[in-house]
Structure formats: structure tokens, C-alpha cells
Amino acid sequence: MAGKLRHWKERNGRYSVRIVIPKHLRPYFDGRTELEIQLGGDKREANRRYSAADASLMRQIGIARAKHEAATGQTAKQLPYPLTAQQIALRDYQNQIAFDAELRAHDPRYAQSGIDADEARRYRDGFAGKLSDDELEELVGARLERARLAGNTNAVKRTSEWRALAQALCVASYEAMAREDERNEGDFAGKPTHPLLADAAPIEDAPDPITFDNIIDDEVARRARGKNAKPLPARTVKKYRDHCAAFAKWRKSKNALTVTAAEGKGWIEFLQDAGELSNRTVKAMLQNVRTVMNWGRQSDPADFFPAGNPLNGIKAPDFTTTPSYLRAFTMDEAKLVLAAARKEEKAMFRWIPWLCAYSGMRVSEAGSLRKEDFFEVGDRWFWKVTTAGNRSLKTAGSERRIPVHEALSHEGLIDFIKDAKAGRLFKGETKDEVSVQPRISTWVRGLIPFDKRPELSPNHGWRHLFEDFCRRDGVPEDARNYMTGRTDGGSQELYGRSEVMLPGLAAAMDRIEAFSLT
Incomplete structure (x- = not known):
């Protein structure tokens, strides 16, 4: 042949x-x-x-x-x-x-x-x-x-x-x-x-096209395989597909086998020059396409860029990071949003801001809560942040149980939970599973316009504020890290964390002083 x-x-x-x-x-x-x-x-x-x-x-x-x-x-x-x-x-x-x-x-x-x-x-x-x-x-x-x-x-x-x-x-x-x-x-x-x-020259076949979607499909299947599999969350899959599609559209080809370093560099410069996206977002897009290319190499190292991923050597854009305190809600802003939430009839806007304010939860985590996640130990209520039921978390260390703060009980959260139907607490108008982040962000920006506070993170701002509550009121660092789902990679995180710790965790939460909206 x-x-x-x-x-x-x-x-x-x-x-x-x-x-x-x-x-x-x-x-x-x-x-x-x-x-x-x-x-x-x-x-x-x-x-x-x-x-x-x-x-x-x-x-x-x-x-x-x-x-x-x-x-x-x-x-x-x-x-x-x-x-x-x-x-x-x-x-x-x-x-x-x-x-x-x-x-x-x-x-x-x-x-x-x-x-x-x-x-x-x-x-x-x-x-x-x-x-x-x-x-x-x-x-x-x-x-x-x-x-x-x-x-x-x-x-x-x-x-x-x-x-x-x-x-x-x-x-x-x-x-x-x-x-x-x-x-x-x-x-x-x-x-x-x-x-x-x-006189025919030997036929040197070009490799079969391998699209970005082909690679992502294979990775999704690989991660879902096996008894204790950890599937890629649907939201994460969509992010990789969207960024790869944007790159493919710019280079006018979906064939991942023909990607060059020059194309990667040119795409970054195109996105930057367009001026519509921040350098941080551009960097994330490059990293996601690079990750998909790495998956292709891991799947077929002999034929898929055996000399190495051409995007690995590209320098990602630099960007300045907004100081944490500017992204957090001020006390006045927090009071404004929580007071407005009290007047809302839709459960999503009524309770997610309050839950995030007194737990440091990510808005996406709060949005996927179910009635079954709430439970009592003794006379104290808690809720689980879990991947059960095909839900996803940012990291494995984000699995946790959070004590219900007294302020939430006074607001009527437990009554709301008891009266709720089984399943998701925060649903859309026409379907149960919805992405709450853009809805909550838009709602908050209706109260605090972007032009007045461009640095504020409408969703993540609660997380920054709760961290400051913990520092202000002397909440132990390990309790704070656990409640917010943070990890430092230490071996101690692999041990314990049974129900034995819940009373101590509740005592740590009780240190946080509720603030008055009046």
C-alpha cells in the first residue's frame, strides 16, 4: 500500500x-x-x-x-x-x-x-x-x-x-x-x-477531520463511564462548546487537527481588538479551547498533535483584578437588596439573596436547592450543598452542610421549606430547571445600576461579604472554609465531617451577628 x-x-x-x-x-x-x-x-x-x-x-x-x-x-x-x-x-x-x-x-x-x-x-x-x-x-x-x-x-x-x-x-x-x-x-x-x-505519486492521506465537538463528545462519554463516574456538568460542557465554536467560526474550520499556534494568537488579538470582552474573559476562552485540545491529545497521543498542543505555548492576556472589597456588597447595598427581596413573591428573588447573605453560597448552588436538602438535627435546621440528583458543584470540596442562621429562621425560611412541594425550590415559569445566575444578576442591577457600581459582583458579592462577616465576628477559619466550600488541599479535609461536627458548626454560625434592615 x-x-x-x-x-x-x-x-x-x-x-x-x-x-x-x-x-x-x-x-x-x-x-x-x-x-x-x-x-x-x-x-x-x-x-x-x-x-x-x-x-x-x-x-x-x-x-x-x-x-x-x-x-x-x-x-x-x-x-x-x-x-x-x-x-x-x-x-x-x-x-x-x-x-x-x-x-x-x-x-x-x-x-x-x-x-x-x-x-x-x-x-x-x-x-x-x-x-x-x-x-x-x-x-x-x-x-x-x-x-x-x-x-x-x-x-x-x-x-x-x-x-x-x-x-x-x-x-x-x-x-x-x-x-x-x-x-x-x-x-x-x-x-x-x-x-x-x-507515474502516480504515493497517496498521502490527510488525517480524518476531528472536530472540537468530536473531542468534547468523547470526553463527556469518558467521564460518564463507570460505577462511580463524575460526569462533566452540562453547564461546563456548554461553556467548552461555545468557546470552541467561537474559535472555529473565526478560523473558518471546525477541524481541530489543523489548529496552529498562529491561529490561537490571532484569535486572542481579534477578541481583544474588538473591545467587547475583558482580557479575563478572553483568557478563559483561550484556556477552554486549549483544554479541549489537550483532551484530544490525551485520547489519541500518537495521531493528535504528537509533538504537543500548539496552543500551549501561547501567552494568555494579562488583566488587572478588581480588589475584593470593591466586588462585595457594602452594608447599605446588602440592606437595600434584602429589603427588596422581602417584597418579592417569586421564591427565587425572595430567598436566594437571603440564603447567600447568611452562608456565602454561590448563587448557582442556591438555585439548585431542593426541599429534601433541608434537615433537622436536634432542634437546629441545616441544609446540604450536594451533587446528589445530577447536580454539579465547582469543586469536590464544595460538598457541605450549612446551619440555618437565626436571621433566616426569623424571616420565615423554615415555614417556606415546610410548605414547599418536593423537588426544586426555585423554578422557572415554564420548566423546573433554570439558570438562576443571570436572573438574579439582572434583578440586583435593577436596584444597584451598573453605572453607579460597575465593580460590584451582583452574584458573587454575597460570598465576599459573608467572608467579612466571619472575620468580623471571629468565626474559626476551618469553619468558615467549610461553610463556604473552600479548600486548601490539606489532608485533614479527607477526614471526619460527620454529624458530630454539626453542633460546633452551628455555634460558629451563631457568632455572626445579624444586621438590621431598619
Whole structure:
């Protein structure tokens, strides 16, 4: 086989032909993402079986593509695997030679029958230009259709392109029959003599396109696999998809295999020059695309940028960080927001600000709370911040139980919990699961306009303020870190944290002095 073998895969001494199924064709394969035929562990045998296996998979893809086009009325704007007539003929010749070897290995009667001279003469007349289009179609039409299904050509009968391809396939068959005749006499050293094949350069296949979505799909599947799996949160998956889509749109290609460092640098500069995003956001976008590229390398280090991720060497943008105290609510702002929350009828706006003010919770964590998360130990109420029920947290260390502050009890939180229906406490108008961060942020900005306090973090500001409450009122550092879901990576975080600690945790929460809204 000349050149690099298309779709050839080697893993742990085993060989196979593998094709990634285009996303729009996966419904025709029961949702599978790839097709694969195992070729065994003997490389010589695998090479011999390669051509037939590759042709079989490409035919399956082609049939699915034809079904998709028939169902949608849409044809591909460009060929997925375009080849010249010479390349198609060379591949066809190689496939015929491989098939000849396959037959000789399994049936001793095959080599005892000579070639059909009349058939050989028809192929010779075909590439000599003596046959009509109808005669050529009868002779090589099936192989022309295979090339079309494989996405190698879209040549149409009665065109010069179609006729040239048909004549090239006649060359391939004539030369293959000549090799067959030589092999029947024990000569296996024969080479093509027709210039179309004799002068053909080895076909160096470009690797199959691997899109950013392909990589993300594989990583999502990998993380969800196994008994104690830790799946990627849907929100995180969307973030990676969105940032990769933005990069792909800018570079005009979804093929992650063709990414260059120059493109990464150019994209960063484009985003910065546009002036719509902060440098911090631009840096995060670059990091997320870089992470997806790293996943691709981890999945297939031999073929996916074996020399290294091209985005790793790019310097991310620098940015200044707003001081923490400017992002936090002031006491007056906190009182303003909490007083406004008292007047709200919608549970999301009524309780999330209060819960965050007296716990340092992330707004996203508060938004996913359920009635079942609240529980009593003795005469004290607590709630769990948990990943149970397919919920996600920023870090594994964010799992925790938080005492209900006395101020929340006085506000009527426990009565609200008792009266609530089972399930999510804070729902949307038309569906249960909603993203509360943008809703809470917009609501807060209606009270504290951006132009008056641009530095304020409407959602994260509660977290900063609660940290200051803890410092002001002498809450022990380990209790503060636990209640806010922070971690320092110390081994002590792996031990204990049973119900035995809850009374002490409640005592630490009680140190925080409630503030009056009057």
C-alpha cells in the first residue's frame, strides 16, 4: 500500500480501520460516533485486509450520506474525501490486488483459472476511448458508484469528468488482470506499466477531520463511564462548546487537527481588538479551547498533535483584578437588596439573596436547592450543598452542610421549606430547571445600576461579604472554609465531617451577628 493508510489505527499492538461518523449521520448508526473493523495483531495480515475493510466502512458512510440527502433534500456543499481520477484508480487497483491475494490465500482453485481475455480486451478498449458512456457504465459503473458513496467524487454521467474517471478505472482493472496473470505463473514482482498508475505519486492521506465537538463528545462519554463516574456538568460542557465554536467560526474550520499556534494568537488579538470582552474573559476562552485540545491529545497521543498542543505555548492576556472589597456588597447595598427581596413573591428573588447573605453560597448552588436538602438535627435546621440528583458543584470540596442562621429562621425560611412541594425550590415559569445566575444578576442591577457600581459582583458579592462577616465576628477559619466550600488541599479535609461536627458548626454560625434592615 502506497502512502499513509487512511483510517488506520494501532493500539497496543492491535490494528484496525476506524472512521469517525459525521455528527449529522449518527442517527443512521443508532447514535454511534465511529465505525471500526478489527484487523488483528499481525501487521502483514492487517495490511492485507486493510483495503477491503476501509472500502466497507466508506460504503456504509456513503449509504448513510445518501439517506440523509434523500431525507433532507440537502447535498453536501463539498466532498468529504475528494480524490482525483488518478488517485481513485490507484486505490481501486490496490483494492483489486489485495482482493486477489485474499482469494489466493483461501481458495486453491482460484489460481488454476486463467484470466478472461475478452474481459481484459474490453477494459483496454475502455481506457483507449473506444467505448460509449453506456458501455463504460456497464463495465465500471458499480465502482464509480462506490467512489461517489465514499465521498471521493461527484462526477455525473455524460460529463468529461465522469468519462475520464471511468477510463481511469478501466486502467486499474486492466493492470490488475495483468498482475493476476503474472501471479498465476508465480511472478509476484509485477508493477503497473500504464503511465496513469506507474507515474502516480504515493497517496498521502490527510488525517480524518476531528472536530472540537468530536473531542468534547468523547470526553463527556469518558467521564460518564463507570460505577462511580463524575460526569462533566452540562453547564461546563456548554461553556467548552461555545468557546470552541467561537474559535472555529473565526478560523473558518471546525477541524481541530489543523489548529496552529498562529491561529490561537490571532484569535486572542481579534477578541481583544474588538473591545467587547475583558482580557479575563478572553483568557478563559483561550484556556477552554486549549483544554479541549489537550483532551484530544490525551485520547489519541500518537495521531493528535504528537509533538504537543500548539496552543500551549501561547501567552494568555494579562488583566488587572478588581480588589475584593470593591466586588462585595457594602452594608447599605446588602440592606437595600434584602429589603427588596422581602417584597418579592417569586421564591427565587425572595430567598436566594437571603440564603447567600447568611452562608456565602454561590448563587448557582442556591438555585439548585431542593426541599429534601433541608434537615433537622436536634432542634437546629441545616441544609446540604450536594451533587446528589445530577447536580454539579465547582469543586469536590464544595460538598457541605450549612446551619440555618437565626436571621433566616426569623424571616420565615423554615415555614417556606415546610410548605414547599418536593423537588426544586426555585423554578422557572415554564420548566423546573433554570439558570438562576443571570436572573438574579439582572434583578440586583435593577436596584444597584451598573453605572453607579460597575465593580460590584451582583452574584458573587454575597460570598465576599459573608467572608467579612466571619472575620468580623471571629468565626474559626476551618469553619468558615467549610461553610463556604473552600479548600486548601490539606489532608485533614479527607477526614471526619460527620454529624458530630454539626453542633460546633452551628455555634460558629451563631457568632455572626445579624444586621438590621431598619
